[in-house]
Amino acid sequence: MGELLTQGMTLTVLGMGMTFLSLGALVVGMYLMTAMIRDKAPDEAPRPLPRPEPEAPKAPASPAASASPIERRAESRYLAAAAAVAVALGLGQAAAAGQSTGRGRAAPAQTWNTQVRGQRLAQRQQHALRRGH
Numbered sequence: 250m251g252e253l254l255t256q257g258m259t260l261t262v263l264g265m266g267m268t269f270l271s272l273g274a275l276v277v278g279m280y281l282m283t284a285m286i287r288d289k290a291p292d293e294a295p296r297p298l299p300r301p302e303p304e305a306p307k308a309p310a311s312p313a314a315s316a317s318p319i320e321r322r323a324e325s326r327y328l329a330a331a332a333a334v335a336v337a338l339g340l341g342q343a344a345a346a347g348q349s350t351g352r353g354r355a356a357p358a359q360t361w362n363t364q365v366r367g368q369r370l371a372q373r374q375q376h377a378l379r380r381g382h
Contacts, residue, residue, distance in 0.1 A: 298323055 301324040316324075 298326070300327060 301320060
């Protein structure tokens with residue numbers, strides 16, 4: 250019995266030792282790879298996109314035709330972000346005032362609760378039928 254316990258403890262110590270050594274080698278390898286592959290210095294932060302400057306009114310010709318594709322894309326992103334913020338603020342104010350969002354359907358949490366309750370009642374009914382009540 251003593252020899253069996255000694256063998257078991259030896260195998261356990263060897264196995265755990267190899268496991269932790271391989272984990273340590275993995276961590277050291279990750280550090281080495283990130284040190285060798287890194288392109289940017291860590292203190293460099295990405296610069297935000299410049300906001301498009303409002304242009305002075307021009308002739309009735311289409312202003313989009315004279316703007317470059319990059320300027321048009323930046324302007325559309327800016328306008329989309331502004332619209333998203335306006336919608337979010339409006340929904341937040343409506344929720345704070347207790348008004349519905351006007352979507353015509355239940356909120357996701359309420360839908361989830363209804364679904365789970367229906368499943369639970371169906372399980373109860375099946376259990377009652379099996380017992381013969």
